[in-house]
Amino acid sequence: MSFDLLKTDSATRARLGRLHLPNGTVQTPVFMPVGTQGTVKTMTPHELRDIGVEMMVCNTYHLYLRPGHETVRQAGGLSRFIGWHRPILTDSGGYQVYSLAPLRAISEEGVRFQSHIDGSRHFFTPELVVQIQQALDSDVVMCLDVCPPYPVSQEDAAKAVDLTQVWAERCKAAWTGIQESRNPGIEGHSNPRILESSSPVLFAIIQGATYPELRQRSAEQLVALDLPGYAIGGLCLGEPSATTYEMVETCTELMPANKPRYLMGAGYPEDIIAAVNRGVDMFDCVLPTRNGRTGTAFTSLGRVTIRNARHSQDNTPLDPNCTCYACRDFTRAYLRHLFIASEVLGPHLLTLHNIHFFITLMSSIRRSLEQGSFREWSQQFLSSYQQTKEES
Amino acid sequence: MSFDLLKTDSATRARLGRLHLPNGTVQTPVFMPVGTQGTVKTMTPHELRDIGVEMMVCNTYHLYLRPGHETVRQAGGLSRFIGWHRPILTDSGGYQVYSLAPLRAISEEGVRFQSHIDGSRHFFTPELVVQIQQALDSDVVMCLDVCPPYPVSQEDAAKAVDLTQVWAERCKAAWTGIQESRNPGIEGHSNPRILESSSPVLFAIIQGATYPELRQRSAEQLVALDLPGYAIGGLCLGEPSATTYEMVETCTELMPANKPRYLMGAGYPEDIIAAVNRGVDMFDCVLPTRNGRTGTAFTSLGRVTIRNARHSQDNTPLDPNCTCYACRDFTRAYLRHLFIASEVLGPHLLTLHNIHFFITLMSSIRRSLEQGSFREWSQQFLSSYQQTKEES
Numbered sequence: 001m002s003f004d005l006l007k008t009d010s011a012t013r014a015r016l017g018r019l020h021l022p023n024g025t026v027q028t029p030v031f032m033p034v035g036t037q038g039t040v041k042t043m044t045p046h047e048l049r050d051i052g053v054e055m056m057v058c059n060t061y062h063l064y065l066r067p068g069h070e071t072v073r074q075a076g077g078l079s080r081f082i083g084w085h086r087p088i089l090t091d092s093g094g095y096q097v098y099s100l101a102p103l104r105a106i107s108e109e110g111v112r113f114q115s116h117i118d119g120s121r122h123f124f125t126p127e128l129v130v131q132i133q134q135a136l137d138s139d140v141v142m143c144l145d146v147c148p149p150y151p152v153s154q155e156d157a158a159k160a161v162d163l164t165q166v167w168a169e170r171c172k173a174a175w176t177g178i179q180e181s182r183n184p185g186i187e188g189h190s191n192p193r194i195l196e197s198s199s200p201v202l203f204a205i206i207q208g209a210t211y212p213e214l215r216q217r218s219a220e221q222l223v224a225l226d227l228p229g230y231a232i233g234g235l236c237l238g239e240p241s242a243t244t245y246e247m248v249e250t251c252t253e254l255m256p257a258n259k260p261r262y263l264m265g266a267g268y269p270e271d272i273i274a275a276v277n278r279g280v281d282m283f284d285c286v287l288p289t290r291n292g293r294t295g296t297a298f299t300s301l302g303r304v305t306i307r308n309a310r311h312s313q314d315n316t317p318l319d320p321n322c323t324c325y326a327c328r329d330f331t332r333a334y335l336r337h338l339f340i341a342s343e344v345l346g347p348h349l350l351t352l353h354n355i356h357f358f359i360t361l362m363s364s365i366r367r368s369l370e371q372g373s374f375r376e377w378s379q380q381f382l383s384s385y386q387q388t389k390e391e392s
Numbered sequence: 393m394s395f396d397l398l399k400t401d402s403a404t405r406a407r408l409g410r411l412h413l414p415n416g417t418v419q420t421p422v423f424m425p426v427g428t429q430g431t432v433k434t435m436t437p438h439e440l441r442d443i444g445v446e447m448m449v450c451n452t453y454h455l456y457l458r459p460g461h462e463t464v465r466q467a468g469g470l471s472r473f474i475g476w477h478r479p480i481l482t483d484s485g486g487y488q489v490y491s492l493a494p495l496r497a498i499s500e501e502g503v504r505f506q507s508h509i510d511g512s513r514h515f516f517t518p519e520l521v522v523q524i525q526q527a528l529d530s531d532v533v534m535c536l537d538v539c540p541p542y543p544v545s546q547e548d549a550a551k552a553v554d555l556t557q558v559w560a561e562r563c564k565a566a567w568t569g570i571q572e573s574r575n576p577g578i579e580g581h582s583n584p585r586i587l588e589s590s591s592p593v594l595f596a597i598i599q600g601a602t603y604p605e606l607r608q609r610s611a612e613q614l615v616a617l618d619l620p621g622y623a624i625g626g627l628c629l630g631e632p633s634a635t636t637y638e639m640v641e642t643c644t645e646l647m648p649a650n651k652p653r654y655l656m657g658a659g660y661p662e663d664i665i666a667a668v669n670r671g672v673d674m675f676d677c678v679l680p681t682r683n684g685r686t687g688t689a690f691t692s693l694g695r696v697t698i699r700n701a702r703h704s705q706d707n708t709p710l711d712p713n714c715t716c717y718a719c720r721d722f723t724r725a726y727l728r729h730l731f732i733a734s735e736v737l738g739p740h741l742l743t744l745h746n747i748h749f750f751i752t753l754m755s756s757i758r759r760s761l762e763q764g765s766f767r768e769w770s771q772q773f774l775s776s777y778q779q780t781k782e783e784s
Contacts, residue, residue: 340458345431
């Protein structure tokens with residue numbers, strides 16, 4: 001991996017960059033749709049590529065349980081297995097263990113949990129999670145972290161920070177060991193990636209809940225490990241937006257300028273813009289896909305609930321200002337019919353539109369950064385977008 | 393509409409043709425995927441077009457109930473409403489009333505039924521069914537028929553033939569009335585289609601169950617109405633294949649050579665080939681879509697049940713001889729994973745593959761007809777296909 005910081009905005013802390021990864025180059029700030037089980041729900045990889053998606057997030061916890069990382073390794077890695085020939089970041093699985101698995105128990109050694117699918121018992125250690133992601137052959141591998149829910153006491157948040165740090169050190173050691181055994185030297189090694197100086201990389205995750213001093217401690221300790229990139233975890237869990245933004249700023253102030261910064265699980269367009277404003281480069285969120293499936297569209301006119309009866313005879317597009325396939329070829333009346341008739345093309349087209357909306361948002365952000373007009377652009381976007389949060 | 397009969401095979405009764413319809417030209421023999429509710433389940437119109445689908449079947453009964461034909465009329469017709477800019481044939485709804493609706497009652501006047509969705513009461517007359525399809529603006533409109541189940545007594549089958557005949561006469565009268573009121577003369581009319589001599593058309597449906605003399609009577613009576621095309625209904629309902637083929641032959645012998653012939657609800661590749669052999673031009677069936685959704689693929693190596701555990705590590709394509717997107721970019725192991733993980737991309741990709749299989753089958757049939765080698769081609773296809781009905 002290498003990261004080119006092309007420009008830092010003069011009026012804000014926003015950055016324009018380029019991230020070179022084994023499966024391709026990504027323009028930042030980037031939004032990564034979530035393909036939890038190795039598929040962005042309802043979408044083909046072909047469609048994702050066509051609407052300009054450059055990178056996707058998959059999930060270690062889910063892929064470890066089903067189909068199993070050895071199956072993916074045998075298939076030649078995740079990118080080949082899922083037919084997505086662009087970069088993939090895999091989440092470590094920590095968040096899913098805490099949010100999905102019943103009967104989980106965290107110890108110094110790792111986290112014991114039962115599968116949410118069949119109740120089978122498993123034990124994730126920092127080393128195993130790195131090995132799984134190495135088998136998946138992700139472009140960006142995430143350290144196992146401890147992600148407390150919101151709200152959490154300062155004492156528990158501090159414990160999470162400490163264990164996250166110890167685990168990040170163990171992840172780094174395990175990762176370094178794997179890389180050295182795979183690439184003993186330039187001559188005679190079997191991995192052509194090193195020749196392109198474009199190897200997969202390990203990112204650590206800053207925790208600390210909503211406590212600025214814990215965020216600082218976590219950021220400083222992890223930065224000292226000198227990893228290729230850093231994420232901000234444990235936010236967007238229900239805390240007030242002002243708190244999210246304050247924590248993001250606390251972290252980004254301490255994160256190295258020459259390395260990519262990833263805010264996990266954000267979010268709404270306003271959250272993405274606020275975080276870009278504070279120097280974040282990478283985003284992922286289930287919002288466009290989950291809302292698409294349940295019938296809510298993000299549009300330039302505000303959010304649209306497509307099942308609403310007032311769309312039943314509406315022969316206008318979902319978003320008159322959008323150029324996606326759903327808006328070019330179909331009307332609100334038809335999209336509503338698909339949802340009412342339980343036809344999967346409905347969720348599919350709304351998901352496609354929503355991802356297109358987020359991808360277009362990011363390219364508008366990048367264009368404004370190129371032109372040196374990010375602050376003006378974002379003020380203008382937010383005033384018109386917030387005025388129409390729910391279409392009236 | 394016009395129908396060009398390009399060639400009749402010298403060794404069989406198979407025909408090569410071209411059907412000109414308001415929304416485009418269709419090469420025959422043609423397979424029409426079924427888009428019951430105005431969508432071929434899981435597929436985008438864009439994908440259907442890309443794999444070479446030329447015409448689709450939609451369903452009057454379903455679209456009448458939801459979203460309602462007036463909604464579709466207001467949207468500018470079905471083709472525009474569903475974003476499918478090629479020809480559409482609408483089934484009359486008779487079959488669905490008999491197979492889906494509870495508490496149906498057939499009288500001389502029409503058929504009374506309750507909606508399978510909400511129990512609401514409705515009454516289909518031949519005239520109403522024609523009016524609905526006119527509102528849908530289908531390229532090919534089907535007469536309301538009486539389609540008895542299999543098996544049925546000769547007495548009941550004869551009654552169905554008689555009522556089907558009376559209703560076809562009423563459909564023709566209603567249809568003629570509508571066309572005349574829409575196109576009072578060449579000058580000054582508002583429908584540009586008449587200028588292209590490419591108007592929508594009405595087909596009648598031959599009934600008679602498995603009784604050759606009833607089939608003959610139905611065919612002769614309906615042919616006397618001089619409609620632009622004819623369908624064979626009431627077959628592929630569980631009767632032995634030999635009976636199906638015998639009935640098809642009985643009908644096609646009496647059907648006009650210069651008009652398209654449509655076998656409703658067929659079917660398996662072997663049934664399609666047998667019917668082409670007996671002079672049928674048009675086919676529709678839910679088989680590729682329904683089997684795709686439940687995880688069964690039609691392949692050149694026989695049928696594949698993708699959930700089978702033996703595919704779990706299989707990194708070969710679904711069908712090594714297929715060029716569709718599902719076979720080009722994905723493996724059996726991944727497709728199985730999608731089904732096991734309940735990801736909608738699984739049914740989507742298997743449906744895409746299955747429709748591609750049927751479309752390729754039809755283009756192979758047409759090519760063999762062009763080359764005068766249909767008999768040899770079909771013998772070769774069937775011997776290799778039947779040897780591998782279930783992949784071993």
